[in-house]
Amino acid sequence: xxxxxxxxxxxxxxxxxxxxxxxxxxxxxxxxxxxxxxxxxxxxxxxxxxxxxxxxxxxxxxxxxxxxxxxxxxxxxxxxxxxxxxxxxxxxxxxxxxxxxxxxxxxxxxxxxxxxxxxxxxxxxxxxxxxxxxxxxxxxxxxxxxxxxxxxxxxxxxxxxxxxxxxxxxxxxxxxxxxxxxxxxxxxxxxxxxxxxxxxxxxxxxxxxxxxxxxxxxxxxxxxxxxxxxxxxxxxxxxxxxxxxxxxxxxxxxxxxxxxxxxxxxxxxxxxxxxxxxxxxxxxxxxxxxxxxxxxxxxxxxxxxxxxxxxxxxxxxxxxxxxxxxxxxxxxxxxxxxxxxxxxxxxxxxxxxxxxxxxxxxxxxxxxxxxxxxxxxxxxxxxxxxxxxxxxxxxxxxxxxxxxxxxxxxxxxxxxxxxxxxxxxxxxxxx
Ligand SMILES: *Cc1c(COP(=O)(O)O)cnc(C)c1O
Numbered sequence: 001x002x003x004x005x006x007x008x009x010x011x012x013x014x015x016x017x018x019x020x021x022x023x024x025x026x027x028x029x030x031x032x033x034x035x036x037x038x039x040x041x042x043x044x045x046x047x048x049x050x051x052x053x054x055x056x057x058x059x060x061x062x063x064x065x066x067x068x069x070x071x072x073x074x075x076x077x078x079x080x081x082x083x084x085x086x087x088x089x090x091x092x093x094x095x096x097x098x099x100x101x102x103x104x105x106x107x108x109x110x111x112x113x114x115x116x117x118x119x120x121x122x123x124x125x126x127x128x129x130x131x132x133x134x135x136x137x138x139x140x141x142x143x144x145x146x147x148x149x150x151x152x153x154x155x156x157x158x159x160x161x162x163x164x165x166x167x168x169x170x171x172x173x174x175x176x177x178x179x180x181x182x183x184x185x186x187x188x189x190x191x192x193x194x195x196x197x198x199x200x201x202x203x204x205x206x207x208x209x210x211x212x213x214x215x216x217x218x219x220x221x222x223x224x225x226x227x228x229x230x231x232x233x234x235x236x237x238x239x240x241x242x243x244x245x246x247x248x249x250x251x252x253x254x255x256x257x258x259x260x261x262x263x264x265x266x267x268x269x270x271x272x273x274x275x276x277x278x279x280x281x282x283x284x285x286x287x288x289x290x291x292x293x294x295x296x297x298x299x300x301x302x303x304x305x306x307x308x309x310x311x312x313x314x315x316x317x318x319x320x321x322x323x324x325x326x327x328x329x330x331x332x333x334x335x336x337x338x339x340x341x342x343x344x345x346x347x348x349x350x351x352x353x354x355x356x357x358x359x360x361x362x363x364x365x366x367x368x369x370x371x372x373x374x375x376x377x378x379x380x381x382x383x384x385x386x387x388x389x390x391x392x393x394x395x396x397x398x399x400x401x402x403x404x405x406x407x408x409x410x411x412x413x414x415x416x417x418x419x420x421x422x423x424x425x426x427x428x429x430x431x
Contacts, residue, residue: 003030016066019219022212037264046233052077055226075116086234089349096231097380104383105138111146114219122152131155133213134191137301141171143213144179155179158191174411183415215252224256239375245271245363247356249302251309273363275299278332298335299355331366342394354384
């Protein structure tokens with residue numbers, strides 16, 4: 001598959017190049033030249049397919065021929081070595097748990113898939129790459145874990161000091177080996193700005209191959225389409241009109257869901273559930289796309305003021321606002337509403353959600369008000385114990401820590417503090 005730049009000022013390129021470069025030379029995001037629907041039989045026979053078989057069939061067109069099929073099968077199997085269960089709460093609402101991977105957030109899948117693709121492209125040790133990534137919370141841990149020990153790949157993670165949860169910080173600062181954490185005196189947008197500046201810095205890029213492991217990278221973004229098919233497999237025999245409520249920050253996950261829909265997955269509607277960072281909610285109301293600085297919330301992985309993947313969504317709908325509105329609703333919720341939702345979900349269903357999932361649940365509820373005949377699946381994008389302070393404050397019960405969390409909690413943080421772009425640059429040039 002070849003990819004084109006959404007800025008339309010760079011040549012089309014291969015999957016390999018799109019992964020290794022991250023962004024196109026004209027700074028546009030890459031988008032696949034075509035999306036060919038899967039045969040109807042694939043969805044009819046889905047009950048007989050394993051997760052790996054589903055994923056292999058769904059992703060093949062986007063990566064072949066550059067990754068041979070036998071290798072792609074192995075990459076997919078290794079990436080998906082944990083479960084993606086749907087838990088039904090009542091006749092209208094289910095949740096899809098995406099937190100059973102090593103860092104207990106949905107980003108594990110994209111990070112593990114991308115790391116293995118880069119590992120394959122670097123199999124002869126000819127393409128040393130530095131992965132530079134800004135995180136508002138979960139990306140850092142997932143990328144650190146996914147890339148740990150991958151030959152020829154160095155990972156540098158920037159995170160905002162004091163603005164990620166304790167467990168998130170441990171997950172990204174305690175691994176060592178080829179992973180370095182930089183603690184930035186600032187907010188997530190500052191981290192993201194520094195990363196963007198590094199990609200534009202000719203002095204740096206002439207000395208090293210930089211790439212991004214944020215969802216702008218096609219190998220991180222596209223595998224997220226698997227989730228929607230996995231949920232469909234579990235629900236299609238009992239529920240017809242399935243809609244997804246996706247807690248959204250950079251809009252990579254929901255956009256991947258829309259690609260699954262383009263592949264023929266019968267999804268009736270999408271709901272982008274936002275915290276108070278509500279550029280897209282406002283856009284759907286006003287048709288005015290107005291990015292703003294991010295504000296800090298308890299669902300911190302969604303504290304994004306200018307969602308980078310929204311442009312891919314616009315591309316899927318060919319910039320047709322009314323076609324987009326037909327298929328996408330968006331709601332925004334405050335921290336207070338999110339905490340109330342955590343309490344309600346616990347009280348009514350004896351289910352402990354995390355703050356991001358709770359925003360997704362609220363999105364379902366808001367949509368169901370006018371659409372009673374659908375089954376709404378909200379994505380549980382992180383395990384509740386990653387946000388222990390908030391969850392225990394609301395639930396008023398101690399939460400048992402899963403093994404993945406226990407294994408990092410007593411490790412010692414190692415991070416280098418930086419305060420400016422120049423410090424980042426000299427760090428990169430020294431290493
Ligand atoms: C990253 C993240 C999100 C937002 O996903 P996007 O693809 O950026 O929209 C939501 N919840 C959690 C827990 C996350 O880590």
